[in-house]
């Protein structure tokens with residue numbers, strides 16, 4: 001049976017309106033592509049709780065609050081994902097790739113130049129025309 005996974009995804013925006021991207025490790029699903037940091041929602045967590053946990057684990061940011069932005073469902077063939085995307089503007093700390101991944105703050109207009117997983121096209125469109 002195909003795997004269905006629920007993913008909390010953060011569009012993290014800093015005070016100069018840049019968005020944080022991370023590069024997925026080559027061995028992961030959709031490896032080598034850029035992503036918005038986040039990860040799987042675990043049993044008993046809200047999306048916001050999952051995102052707050054993941055952003056600490058992955059990029060060492062302390063998030064105080066998130067706001068729901070949109071949901072995107074996508075079938076990769078091997079896997080079906082439900083991306084639950086939240087805006088994150090309320091955080092402290094300095095972003096770093098805790099798991100050795102490259103992280104980068106990018107101006108919104110430059111987002112179209114990055115190679116994202118297919119499901120992310122709708123997210124980039126929403127960021128550019130909210």
Ligand SMILES: Nc1nc2c([nH]c(=O)n2[C@@H]2O[C@H](COP(=O)(O)OP(=O)(O)OP(=O)(O)O)[C@@H](O)[C@H]2O)c(=O)[nH]1
Pocket residue numbers: 005007008009028029030034035036037038039040041054079081083117118119120
């Ligand atoms: N984090 C994240 N995942 C995305 C994005 N777009 C997208 O299709 N995905 C997919 O959603 C799933 C998220 O899984 P993940 O690898 O981040 O999950 P995780 O952090 O909990 O990792 P884990 O597998 O080590 O527990 C992957 O299949 C990934 O390909 C995105 O922008 N950010």
Ligand SMILES: [Mg+2]
Pocket residue numbers: 037038039040058
């Ligand atoms: Mg992840």
